[in-house]
Amino acid sequence: MSKDIVLRVVDIWKRFGQVEALKGVSLDVYRGELLVLLGPSGSGKSTLLRIIAGLEYPTSGKIYIDGEDITDLPPYKRDTSMIFQHLALFPHMTVYDNVAYGLKIRGIPKDEIDRRVDEVLELVRIRHLKDRKVTQLSGGQQQRVAIARSLILHPKILLLDEPLGALDLKLRKELHIELRRIHQEVGNTWIFVTHDQEEALTLADRIGVMNDGKLIQIGDKWDVYEQPKTRFVAEFIGETNIFECRVVEVYGDRVYAEWRGLKLGVKTDREVKPGESMYLSVRPEYIGLSKDKPSNEGYNIFHGMITDEVFRGSYVMYSIKLDNGEMVKVTVLSKDAEYDPGDEIYLYWRVDKGVPLKE
Amino acid sequence: MKTEVDVKRIRMFISNIPSILYILILFYIPIVILLAISFTPPRKFIVEWVFTLENYVNVFTNPNYYRILLNTFWIVIVATIMLIIIGFPIAYYLARMNRRLGAKILYFLIIPVEINYLIRVYAWKVILGENGFLNLLLISLGIIEKPLTIFFYSWVAVVIVLIHEWLPYVIVPFYVNLVGISDEIYDAAMDLGATRLQIFRTITLPLVKPAILTIVFLVTIPSLGEFAIPYLVGGQSGIMLGVLIDRYLSGFQLAIGAALSFFLLVITLILSMIMIKIFGYEALYTR
Ligand SMILES: Nc1ncnc2c1ncn2[C@@H]1O[C@H](COP(=O)(O)OP(=O)(O)OP(=O)(O)O)[C@@H](O)[C@H]1O
Ligand SMILES: [Mg+2]
Numbered sequence: 001m002s003k004d005i006v007l008r009v010v011d012i013w014k015r016f017g018q019v020e021a022l023k024g025v026s027l028d029v030y031r032g033e034l035l036v037l038l039g040p041s042g043s044g045k046s047t048l049l050r051i052i053a054g055l056e057y058p059t060s061g062k063i064y065i066d067g068e069d070i071t072d073l074p075p076y077k078r079d080t081s082m083i084f085q086h087l088a089l090f091p092h093m094t095v096y097d098n099v100a101y102g103l104k105i106r107g108i109p110k111d112e113i114d115r116r117v118d119e120v121l122e123l124v125r126i127r128h129l130k131d132r133k134v135t136q137l138s139g140g141q142q143q144r145v146a147i148a149r150s151l152i153l154h155p156k157i158l159l160l161d162e163p164l165g166a167l168d169l170k171l172r173k174e175l176h177i178e179l180r181r182i183h184q185e186v187g188n189t190w191i192f193v194t195h196d197q198e199e200a201l202t203l204a205d206r207i208g209v210m211n212d213g214k215l216i217q218i219g220d221k222w223d224v225y226e227q228p229k230t231r232f233v234a235e236f237i238g239e240t241n242i243f244e245c246r247v248v249e250v251y252g253d254r255v256y257a258e259w260r261g262l263k264l265g266v267k268t269d270r271e272v273k274p275g276e277s278m279y280l281s282v283r284p285e286y287i288g289l290s291k292d293k294p295s296n297e298g299y300n301i302f303h304g305m306i307t308d309e310v311f312r313g314s315y316v317m318y319s320i321k322l323d324n325g326e327m328v329k330v331t332v333l334s335k336d337a338e339y340d341p342g343d344e345i346y347l348y349w350r351v352d353k354g355v356p357l358k359e
Numbered sequence: 360m361k362t363e364v365d366v367k368r369i370r371m372f373i374s375n376i377p378s379i380l381y382i383l384i385l386f387y388i389p390i391v392i393l394l395a396i397s398f399t400p401p402r403k404f405i406v407e408w409v410f411t412l413e414n415y416v417n418v419f420t421n422p423n424y425y426r427i428l429l430n431t432f433w434i435v436i437v438a439t440i441m442l443i444i445i446g447f448p449i450a451y452y453l454a455r456m457n458r459r460l461g462a463k464i465l466y467f468l469i470i471p472v473e474i475n476y477l478i479r480v481y482a483w484k485v486i487l488g489e490n491g492f493l494n495l496l497l498i499s500l501g502i503i504e505k506p507l508t509i510f511f512y513s514w515v516a517v518v519i520v521l522i523h524e525w526l527p528y529v530i531v532p533f534y535v536n537l538v539g540i541s542d543e544i545y546d547a548a549m550d551l552g553a554t555r556l557q558i559f560r561t562i563t564l565p566l567v568k569p570a571i572l573t574i575v576f577l578v579t580i581p582s583l584g585e586f587a588i589p590y591l592v593g594g595q596s597g598i599m600l601g602v603l604i605d606r607y608l609s610g611f612q613l614a615i616g617a618a619l620s621f622f623l624l625v626i627t628l629i630l631s632m633i634m635i636k637i638f639g640y641e642a643l644y645t646r
Contacts, residue, residue, distance in 0.1 A: 055546050076552040088547035092565045101561075102551035149551065 006031040006189050007052070007157055012061030014047055014213075021047040022058070023213040029157070030206075034183050034190045036221075038200040039210030040236070045193040046085070048210075049159045052191070053082045065156060081150035082159040086166070087142055089134040095121070095145050096130045102153045120152045123182060139167050143175060151186060160192040164199070176202045197237045201225065209233045226283075231357045234281035239317075241287075241328050242357075243280040247272050255356075260324045265300050265351040272356075279357040284317065284331040286353040289339060290346045301348040304328070306341050320347060390624075397617035404611045414618035424603075424619070428626075431599040434514050434589075435582045438521040442529045442578065443571070445522065450533030451563075458538070465534055469527045476524065480591050483520050487511045487592070512594025520588050525578045532577070536570035537563075572638045580627050 007029040014022040022044045029035055037045050050056040052063060054075035063071045070078055081102075090098050096117055097104075103113045121127040124144040129137065134145055143163060150158055164172045180203060183190055194200055200207050201221055208218035209232075217229045228234035231242060245259035250273065255266045257278055266280060288294075294301055304322040316337035318330045330347055332339075339345060400411050418424055449468075453461040471479070486492045487510040494506040510516060540563070548558045586601030593599065600623055607616030 050546075053550055055550065075550050076554070080550075082547070082550045084543045084547055086541065086543055088541065088543035090544065090548070090562060092568075101548070101553075105552045105557055105561075153551070 004031045005029065006066060007191075008062075008064040008067075009048070009052065010062045010064070012048065012051060012063070013059045014044070014051060014056065015059045021213055022051075025061075025210075025213075025215045027208065027215060027218065029189060029191060031189055032187055033205045034180070034192060034203060035206050035208060036200040036204035037191060037193045037208045037210055038195065038197060038237070040195055043195075043210040044213040045195075045210055046161050049082065049161050049191065049193055052157070053080050053159055054078050055082070079156035080159055081153055081155035081157075083146050083150055083161065083163045085161045085163070087146040087163065089142055089145055089149070091135050093134065094130070095126065095132050095134055095137070098134055098145055099148045099152055101149060116152055117148075120148045123151065123185060124148045124178075140171050140175060143167070144178075147179075147182065151182075154188075156188060158188060158190045160190060162194050164194075172199070173202075179203060201237070207237075209236060211236075227355055228281060229358055231279050231281070234355065234357060238283060239329060239331075240281045240283050243282065243326075243354075245278055245280055247274050247276045247278055250274060254351075260326055262302060262322070262324050264354070265298075266354050266356055267352040268356045270356060281355045281357055282349055282353060284329040285315075287328065287330045287347050287349045289318070289330060289332060290348065291339075291343070293346050294348050296348065298351050299348045300351060300354070301346060302328075303344070303346055306339055306343045306345055308341055309337070309339070320345060322347075393617045393620060396613050397621050399614045401612060401614045406613055414615050415622075417615065418618050418622050424600075424622075427598055427600055427603055430514070430596075431583060431601075434517050434521070434597065434599060435579055435585075438518045438525070438582060439574070439579045441518065441522055442525055443574065446526055446529030446574075447533055447567075450530045450537055453530070454534050454537035454540075461534075461538075465530065468530060472527050477587070477591075479523065480520055480588060483516070483523065483592065484511065487516055487519070511592055512597065514593065514597040516592040516594075517589050517597040517599070520592055521582060521585070524588065525582070528578050529574050532570040532573040533567060536567050540566050568638055572634060575634050576631070580630065583627060584623060 005028045007027075009025060009027040009029075012022050012025045013020075025044070025048060037048065039045050047056060051058050054070070054073060054077075058071065061071075062069055065079055090101065093101070099117050099120060100113050103116060108116075117130070118127060121130060124147050126141055126144045126148070129141060129145075134142060137145065146163065164175055167175065176199065179192075192203055194203075204221045206219060207221045207224045209216045209224065211232050217224055217233050219227075224233065225237055228237065228240075234240045234242065243259045243264065245257035245264055247255055248258050248263075249256040253267055253269060255268055255272055255278075257264045257266055257280070259280075264280065266278070272278065293303075302322050304320045306318050307321050307327075308319040310317045310319075311334070312331075313334070315331045315333050318332065318337075318339065320328045320330055322328060328347065396406055397414055398410050398412070399406050400409055400413055401417070453465055455461075484491065488494075489506045489508055489511065491511065493510055494503070497503045498506065544562060544566075545558060548562050553561065583599075584601045584604075585599060586605040589597050589599040589602050590605065593602065600619065604616050604619045604623070607613075607619065
């Protein structure tokens with residue numbers, strides 16, 4: 001993927017009366033990527049999408065598409081198309097009429113409309129439903145109509161606002177695969193909004209995490225998962241253990257911190273000083289378990305007792321009470337899960353798997 | 360197995376008998392009696408049980424009745440169109456504003472319905488009548504010298520009072536229909552490139568078909584039988600079929616009154632059929 005910027009969002013603020021929905025969001029979106037904006041309810045995701053689509057006007061800030069300032073353009077003059085949270089299909093129309101809507105409005109000749117409708121329905125694989133009323137379709141089929149209705153206009157940027165929110169888990173998973181396929185076939189840029197971290201990890205090339213009207217972190221989905229910058233990001237994406245500790249010794253990028261009477265090794269590029277407090281995030285799958293005391297260099301090793309196990313199908317999550325009384329979550333693949341509650345155990349993780357957070 | 364189903368059916372049928380009887384007695388038996396009377400000779404005060412088509416021949420040949428029928432339709436159609444033109448924008452703005460506030464304003468628009476209808480008609484007399492507010496205003500402004508009678512006792516007065524009478528019944532169905540259309544639908548149309556006018560034509564208008572159908576059944580068709588308003592404010596140009604029927608029935612010329620009633624009923628039925636043909640039954644329960 002080339003790093004050619006198609007959409008540029010610059011310092012967008014948006015106020016609704018007393019509510020500050022967006023507080024200075026800046027964002028570059030690359031051509032052809034599938035960017036997922038992830039954030040809890042009320043974090044401003046929909047507002048940001050609506051501003052990009054032109055359905056809402058920002059209090060301040062600018063939007064550029066291919067270098068052109070489009071902040072003041074109405075929606076119908078923008079090369080974007082939006083798929084809404086509740087799809088917003090036109091209930092009084094057939095699939096054909098819904099999909100053809102944007103072209104009919106523009107006065108495109110009928111035979112070209114027919115050709116393009118067939119083409120896009122083929123792409124989303126519902127050509128056989130062309131003459132059905134949209135109210136007579138299943139949730140997944142309606143989803144496809146909504147996508148076709150937007151894609152037929154060949155938008156440079158497709159904006160999707162939690163379009164799978166209303167569907168059950170199995171159907172969502174099916175559609176995730178379909179969405180990725182369609183995205184690859186069409187090759188345009190997608191911005192997909194969701195509050196479901198699993199959905200984000202499944203779909204995204206890159207993930208942007210939003211909270212409280214701000215974009216907290218954006219990057220490759222692996223980086224965001226493995227190197228969260230703040231406690232919010234670490235806890236919002238995936239499961240994690242957060243250790244609240246205090247820096248005691250610093251040797252370059254090697255830091256020792258005190259955590260409830262235990263000494264932890266941490267690796268960090270950040271400037272830290274002894275006495276500073278620090279949050280450390282360690283993902284449960286990066287922590288290993290062993291009955292005998294391991295003697296590995298470069299690992300943090302602690303002793304504790306298993307208090308609980310939860311079977312989650314392909315893996316098991318253990319709750320472990322350390323000797324200092326703190327609880328730690330550890331996940332182990334089911335095939336290696338040979339421990340029981342009550343077992344005395346050693347747990348260990350590589351020093352560089354602990355991620356210091358900026359709070 | 361089969362008998363079990365039959366028993367269920369019979370039970371169901373029996374349990375429905377009271378409601379069927381209720382409908383029969385309250386709605387259809389009076390109609391049947393009226394129908395029978397319409398085929399008796401036109402006599403004052405009495406019903407003579409002899410079969411004749413005389414009344415219907417009369418209805419279909421007397422040009423006076425046609426004139427009044429046309430007048431009735433003219434008044435009701437003008438009133439309906441005006442009602443929709445006035446009622447739709449009000450409902451539209453109520454539906455698009457803050458839900459709470461919209462519902463409150465709607466409530467205050469409906470309250471006048473609770474006031475007795477004759478009182479309201481007389482209130483119009485105070486405004487439109489010969490010594491009414493409008494005439495006084497025009498005289499004091501020097502626009503006219505003598506009070507005009509055209510405001511009152513005319514078909515225009517009937518239309519005005521009908522509009523006043525029925526406006527809430529037009530706003531409410533539109534409002535209910537319009538609040539059911541989510542903002543997302545309008546946003547989607549705009550996003551797909553539609554201008555405001557195009558959205559109105561391709562989205563709003565087709566989606567308020569159920570409201571229009573409701574209004575035709577709730578307002579237009581009942582108005583065809585209206586007699587009090589034309590009687591009180593209609594004068595010569597504002598006469599309607601209902602006035603005539605009322606005149607015959609209260610003058611104890613039951614037979615001809617009954618025939619005219621049936622004439623009106625059949626026209627109403629045909630009109631309903633046409634509406635349903637145009638909009639489809641579904642319009643009544645889906646959007
Ligand atoms: N039209 C509006 N008027 C007033 N406040 C609004 C409006 N739209 C959004 N808000 C407020 O702005 C904030 C952000 O809303 P937004 O819809 O963007 O959140 P979101 O991240 O999409 O949430 P969700 O996941 O629930 O859809 C919220 O506090 C919301 O109440
Ligand atoms: Mg939202």
